[in-house]
Amino acid sequence: MLGNSFGHAFKITTFGESHGKALGVIIDGCPAGLTIDLEFIQKELTRRRPGQSKIVTQRKEKDEFEILSGVFEGQSTGTPISMIIWNEDARSKDYSHILDKFRPSHADFTYQNKYGIRDYRGGGRSSARETAARVAAGAIAKQLLAHKGVQITAYVSQVGHLKMETSYQDLDLTKVESTAIRCPDLDMAEKMIDHIAQIKKEGDTIGGVVEAVVQGCPVGLGEPVFHKLHADLAGAMLGINAAKGFEYGSGFNGVEMRGSEHNDVFFNEDGQIKTKTNYSGGIQGGISNGMDIYFRVAFKPVATIIPAQNSVDKSGKAVEITGRGRHDPCVVPRAVPIVEAMAALVLADHLLMNRGAKL
């Protein structure tokens, strides 16, 4: 019942279906006086939109946005900022053949059962198209964060079995946007692109991992005990379509470590307290400690594939489903800006909540 809002102090509410009139988002809680860079918002939306490269879906959506309220003479006014992205390439006929059928590993079956009705066109509300609204809102959160010196960068670290083992510290993150796959290791990027191209040719899909790093985060963000900074990041990331897992800092690998090895020893560097290692991933006791925050998000292979699949329809009758829509062979390159946007929303929210911490 309250699934369409995210955040507490910097709160967004999104709306819209894949093939409805429009998508949109309202931001409630953006402080007044923030200069809003419209071009930056468009740039972020363009990073997410279909048709950017040959390894993503070729649907034609411009994803141009329009601000309807909350910005006056170039600045936020403290009132709700609303943004609309009109749907253009709706092609509803593409979906009529699956009107009553439940596509495997899609949300068709669960929406139908939960609500008793569903907008079957392109997945309706369950479509990843909804994330465009999040990216628009995240672009404003990023501007608020940039104002405070916080920087978020995500990139692809794995596609199928192709896994880049390099740490973000040894990567040149300025190269993320230079390849279609958004992997800063250019050799690996090429392999990943080839791999996806091959899978696409087969009408199949493949999973991947997106990693992200937050730099410049001030000490003190995170609300114990239930809104620990990493808990909110986990909830945010798993809320992205196709996400299956989240880990931060040492993550699942930390399981095999000893305490004596995993503990991050504090030291004083010119008056600033830092840790020698950062297995904590920049968060201790749920609160940022000033070190880099980094985390990884696992994405499953996209459920839409070309080969015929068995399934059932609403009446429970066995049916066959064949993929026809234009879809992504691998979700991760387009997931990069979404991961960044959701991280920005979490951090902006905590930045504002933290204003209440002390007298």
Next chain:
Amino acid sequence: MLGNSFGHAFKITTFGESHGKALGVIIDGCPAGLTIDLEFIQKELTRRRPGQSKIVTQRKEKDEFEILSGVFEGQSTGTPISMIIWNEDARSKDYSHILDKFRPSHADFTYQNKYGIRDYRGGGRSSARETAARVAAGAIAKQLLAHKGVQITAYVSQVGHLKMETSYQDLDLTKVESTAIRCPDLDMAEKMIDHIAQIKKEGDTIGGVVEAVVQGCPVGLGEPVFHKLHADLAGAMLGINAAKGFEYGSGFNGVEMRGSEHNDVFFNEDGQIKTKTNYSGGIQGGISNGMDIYFRVAFKPVATIIPAQNSVDKSGKAVEITGRGRHDPCVVPRAVPIVEAMAALVLADHLLMNRGAKL
């Protein structure tokens, strides 16, 4: 600022510090008419409390609870259910030596910076002792769920490098409580216990993984798009002390799979629609599909160790810290009931929220 409440329709608020007078929890939203089994609540608390076995901390806390409100003549009345757990074994002197020091990978540094003040005794609010309140609340959530046929079982699947590869479907989950480590594979359990005993002897600690499975969950729980059932589970699990990662269904392994392999094909079994495989982990589009929900939570090694460690104090001066407190060499056996409790809180919340889905 709102970090101490969890849930929306079945909402809990916890309070209390490790060495304060008491811990407690208020449940707001438990439907009236639920018969409350007090012995069951105590049993759950006892599963979590220290001193249960030789591989957990030997602190003496009975963790007996008292209900102060919301239950009348054995039933919930619809008013807030409050439960108190008095602190007994407070031994504040154990902690005076770390009054001004920041223990590595604890919350000392971040609390001090966020709030400008902290209750240094035993970690104060950041202590895992707070989870006793969650377990008490979770025990009531479990009773609500049991009434609807939903069952949650967690167990230890990994300690350090010792990893049980068997799926929950091939395990006898009734054996979970029969070993101190709460691993249903009895051979593996013995190895894990020996391993922990050895590490404890060295004054060190080790991480582990807790897996959980939810059986009997009705179709329809989960609120798209930001409160997907698995997103709320992820947020809940990462909110547990020492948790570093979460994955559900195919999880991080799903990354390497093809869509054609990962898709869960629907079929009709005597009028009930099921899926042949369950890589989705019982959740599609963020909504439960009636299949088993299963997930894994990674826990890091406990930060409190016996060997001396370098650190700094509040003034930034270099200091040495030596472990003295009684602590857990591995958190996972005691994390099992906490994982179950948090899962129960998420599911009870979604069960009630789902009442608003249809006209």
Next chain:
Amino acid sequence: MLGNSFGHAFKITTFGESHGKALGVIIDGCPAGLTIDLEFIQKELTRRRPGQSKIVTQRKEKDEFEILSGVFEGQSTGTPISMIIWNEDARSKDYSHILDKFRPSHADFTYQNKYGIRDYRGGGRSSARETAARVAAGAIAKQLLAHKGVQITAYVSQVGHLKMETSYQDLDLTKVESTAIRCPDLDMAEKMIDHIAQIKKEGDTIGGVVEAVVQGCPVGLGEPVFHKLHADLAGAMLGINAAKGFEYGSGFNGVEMRGSEHNDVFFNEDGQIKTKTNYSGGIQGGISNGMDIYFRVAFKPVATIIPAQNSVDKSGKAVEITGRGRHDPCVVPRAVPIVEAMAALVLADHLLMNRGAKL
């Protein structure tokens, strides 16, 4: 920071400024399967819009709405219902003369101080124009309530000193819409209209009272202790522009009554428990008891007047302000549909929240 959302289970978020591109509202929590009557929504908006009669402002706004999401094939789908009302008659030049001036008893001074910036055009977000979004949302809440047999009717009972003393029970509420003032006592209505016309001629404004009655409300709505049904109604009504007071049941008059006189005696009428009197106003202990709910809302005179007034500008310099805009001489006739809408939003919210009351 969270001022733009209302409700918990049936939650709305509004956005938009008086002279921005558009107003709008998102409803999150409308149950799926509700047939949406678009004409009814337009009819409600038309009741609120300017230019309906000679005693309201002559601004030209059609207040036509557009649904962007959440409704499919005529029914709610359980996803957010978003509605947009485009601004047409923006005439920003009308307001340039007050760019830096603080109009007496408007929100200019407080917005400027709170936010450090304000959209001065027509009051921006503080304009009563924002209530169009509430009326649109309220029209859907009304449809949900109608489905459950709940009916809300508001009317004008006082304009300045002209006060109708008749109880709603002795009035023919079907006549409310038959006069421009929306007072069901037709003689009194004529006097009120004449009075307003005279005041308008003088360039002045006058206050009034709107009464409302809710019929057919089921027993059990209201959440003790802080979201008592009447507490939420009070908060909702005082949230309407220009509202200064709220009373329900016996209200301020009840102050002078004895308990023996004020108590509503229960009796059994053919198996249904009713009360002989209804000083409680249909709500006892914060929960509806099945009797009619009735309440009154006081509105101050509109602050925009034609005669010159002294004031100060942003720099604190003394200035003179002269009314130029087209404004309402009395707010109450247009407040009637707004009072109904806000009451509908409160009741729909409580209707859904009450689904969690019992096992």
Next chain:
Amino acid sequence: MLGNSFGHAFKITTFGESHGKALGVIIDGCPAGLTIDLEFIQKELTRRRPGQSKIVTQRKEKDEFEILSGVFEGQSTGTPISMIIWNEDARSKDYSHILDKFRPSHADFTYQNKYGIRDYRGGGRSSARETAARVAAGAIAKQLLAHKGVQITAYVSQVGHLKMETSYQDLDLTKVESTAIRCPDLDMAEKMIDHIAQIKKEGDTIGGVVEAVVQGCPVGLGEPVFHKLHADLAGAMLGINAAKGFEYGSGFNGVEMRGSEHNDVFFNEDGQIKTKTNYSGGIQGGISNGMDIYFRVAFKPVATIIPAQNSVDKSGKAVEITGRGRHDPCVVPRAVPIVEAMAALVLADHLLMNRGAKL
């Protein structure tokens, strides 16, 4: 389902029944570093407790409180502050005779219907005893506000037909606590006390009005559009047991005024912008303007009376009810500290929320 929490940034959750083990409250969001004056909290509780004077109920409750968490070495720590008030004078037998009966104008009927079960002892959760928890929390909110220079004073202005017409500006508010009725006009106070004594002798009850004034409130508190400062005050006041109405500033009297008369003209007094009159009651556009905030709350006569009354029981059978419990003949003297507490909670909440207004 969420009726037991109040506030957003300074949030309280109360629990407890009249004749259960204890009442209590958790404050989540009190900033760290506030020095907590325990004696002041007790003094506030003592102002509310029964048995203070001959015109209030003679029940014996000491209303002593205990802080269980959130305060360390005399200061708030930023973690939840929990307070318990144990019930002592529970005398459950007093209520057994009304076990199945619905007392007129009490919450018996509505609780029974809403929840299907109720704690009939002394009204259970619906008892005004619950407000002790609010007063305890309000006492901490007052300390936070005092730190910022905000002062709240409430007093009785009317009992039955005895109405004090003097404005708060012409009263010596330091005299409020000098009479049992808490009316600062000492002559009127005596009349009120005599009147209540007479009504008590008759076994009857009478209503009254509490007025309150907030002084020293900074400009900028209040969140448009749904959490206007006065809307939150209205919701808070109507949430107090027996409250029937609320008005602020000119209130219901403002209805008869012209705009030209009602508008509060701004002027510059030594660099501070003030208004000449204050019909706005210190709030414009829902946001405080720095002038005094004042409002009035109407309370109905207490429903518990001595004479026999007709009613029905759970089965719908006609029964007779006779008052036996010790009750208040008039609620207003004890309502004074409750009105102050609720006002303090609203203002503390808005004080913290306002920290997010600007960049």
